[in-house]
Amino acid sequence: MKKLMMRGGLMLAAGMMASVAQAQAVKPTVVLVHGAFADSASWNGVIAVLEHDGYRVIAAPDNLRGVRADADVVADVVKSVSGPVVLVGHSYGGSVISEAAEGAGNVKALVYVSAFAPEAGETAIGLTGKFPGSTLAPTLAPPVKLSSGGNDLYIQQDLFPAQFAADVPLASARLMAAGQRPIAEAALGEPETAPAWKHTPSWFIYGDADRNIPPAAMAFMAERAHSRQTVVVKGASHVVMVSHAMEVAGLIEKAARAD
Template sequence: MSTTPTVVLVHGAFADAGSWSGVIEELQSHGIPVIAPPNPLRGLASDSAYIASLASQIDGPVVLVGHSYGGAVITVAGVTENVVGLVYVAAYVLEEGESLGELQGRFPLSPLVSNLKQWTYPVPGADPGVEVTIDEGAFPSVFAADVPADLTKVLAAAQRPLAASAFEETAPAAAWKSKPSWALVAGADEAINPEVERFGAKRAGATIVELEGASHAVAVSQPEQVADLIRDAVRATS
């Protein structure tokens, strides 16, 4: 069994696993095993259960990395026994019993909130569910201001919606209470107020790095810096 943790990269809302491509390349170039699974984005309980199940089937220790809403997911999934560390990238860091809406509501709202577009999706045996994406016209400034315009258009077209109910679900556990954590704060984030990121990271006792001028899509625009923080976590937990 390998003693080098496998890094599991959990994307957030309005993105997919491809958003980690640059980070994956950096980690692989340093011989670090890495997996970037799809995050279903259907709700905190079900998404966390999916990631926890995946992590538990990996042979050896795991470092969970969450971007944005993915931070809430790893906060819950991280209680899995073989998870040895948590890395938050421009992410929500929830307390046990807290929801995204509650944490976000303590601070001035970001431009994201007024630029969400609602859709519906079928739910077997129930009323249609509601999901949200970012208005494509607002996507560049809200999500990826430091990403080249041509790439931003692709990201906006390929964004994956988040079930609106995820904002109200409360975290049944907070793995950072028993696992070491690291956090990257995107200083120019317009999707999550950077104060939300700082507050959650400090509360968790995380080792914090802040990138001034970085957008919410920091894993796309600055993959080397994101990978460096993940490597710190891997080294510390090996």
């Protein structure tokens, strides 16, 4: 009898472990795409929450060279994933995921984090100027001339904390300033061609104190995309995923669970 009970207990435990593994297996993979003047480390807080909750996460490379070229890189990452994907973009990364998800049958949701969601023919720079409120232009450093042609853009390091990450501890914001990834000037003026948000469910989250992209512009894009849920974080800067990682991760998980 004791052996039978032990055997039954082992079978029950094995069954429970299998059920947990199966539940984890059906969760979508979350693919994160950073934006200009940031890097994949900007997602660290969000990644920690998602992984704790059982999600597989990939921080995809974003070369910040041009919408189509960057979208092709992200699309290749999405194609490598077997199973559904929630594609998440920050800032310029929103333009990239909109393009990368077009034709990708396994992308079940798009999440825009302080991000652009352009219509075909629209550009990031055009949307920034569509509504008042951006103070980015005066904070840019003199462009870095590229030997291959064109310019790279950076935010001046001393102005970076207030412009980009005003609600992040100053010491952390200074580290972000030193480690910022530049964006090719031409990328901000490259038009979107086929935005996937027109037929893929979308979610939006941004701060009402964003100084890069006017909050009014993001509200406009969210409404136009028929966002399933739009979260506006009071007092949050452009890097809402750094300062409010729990809220951003929570919205991503809602998108992952949605039908």
